[in-house]
Amino acid sequence: MKYYILLLLLFSQLSFADCQQESDRCAAVGNWNFSLSIGAGVVTNPLHGGDNIPLIIIPSISYYGEKIFFENNTLGYTFIDTDHISISAIGQLNHENSYFSRWHPQNIFIESSTSNSVGVANPDVSDGNNIGETDKNTEVNIHDVSDRDWAIDAGIQLNWFIDQTTDAQLKIFHDINNVYNGFHGQLELSRILSIKALPSTLMSFSLGANINSKNLVDYYYGISTKRDPKLNKNYQGKQSTNPYLRFVLKYQVSKNWRVRFHVKRIFLASGTANSPLIKDKHMSTIFAGVAYDF
Secondary structure (H helix, E strand, O other): OOOOOOOOOOOOOOOOOOOOOOOOOOOOOOEEEEEEEEEEEEEOOOEOOOOOEEEEEEEEEEEEOOOEEEEOOEEEEEEEEOOOEEEEEEEEEOOHHHHOOOOOOHHHHOOOOOOOOOOOEEOOOOOOOEOOHHHOOOOOOHHHOOOOOOOEEEEEEEEEEOOOOEEEEEEEEEEOOOOOOOEEEEEEEEEEEEEOOEEEEEEEEEEEEEEEOHHHHHHHHOEOOOOOHHHOOEEEEOOEEEEEEEEEEEEEOOOOEEEEEEEEEEEOOHHHHOOOOEOOOEEEEEEEEEEEEO
16 A cells, blocks of 8 residues: 555644645555644533543654554554555544543544544433433533443444545444444545645645444433432433534644644534533534644
């Protein structure tokens, strides 16, 4: 595999579409890549009692071989690679637990993967103290619920290289350590634009959606008297789709130094906002700073 597409555009390097330098869109084979971003930003936490994640120092580690690749929290193997299509088997830690655990890798490397997603909750449960549309003010703090375990996801990633600047990506995962026993996926369309008046500046725009199965949503955001007996409440999750937008601006100062600005917004469905664990209808990632590539 001469070059491997990267759509995790948060703290990896952007580049020109002709792949004349290592970048999010292409990377030389056989090299370990290390970078460190320093600046100011935040990842918001949508849960009651959950702390926002400050972005000050962000590391990034990656490796791309002929078939095997590693990007912070993702390990993969590409078994089909053509000029327009790439299909890979990938594995990673599920991102949902990052809202409950401060030291989840997602909160250290801050990958965009955008798999940050929260599911829609279902108010229709048959027993216990139902939380429904008439009880929107009910709040449940994450410190009052049982621990959510870390899940290991494995799945398939499909990349379609539409042209030199535009690509689409599809990911489908299932947990392999029987934590939530469900599926989740991601669909994304991205485009990179160069600025002729500013030859060292690039912009990236992404539009996508995170899709979570009922079992995943129910495990992380549902509440039951069996799992959370002191709450005496029941709240069952269901399948959800949450769209997102992302914009990245990058200016290459020198071979090793670059300035970047990143903003991402995930929009949560109305059912999610009514969940007793959820306090916000959206989640945001904002960062501005400089990065050094070792």
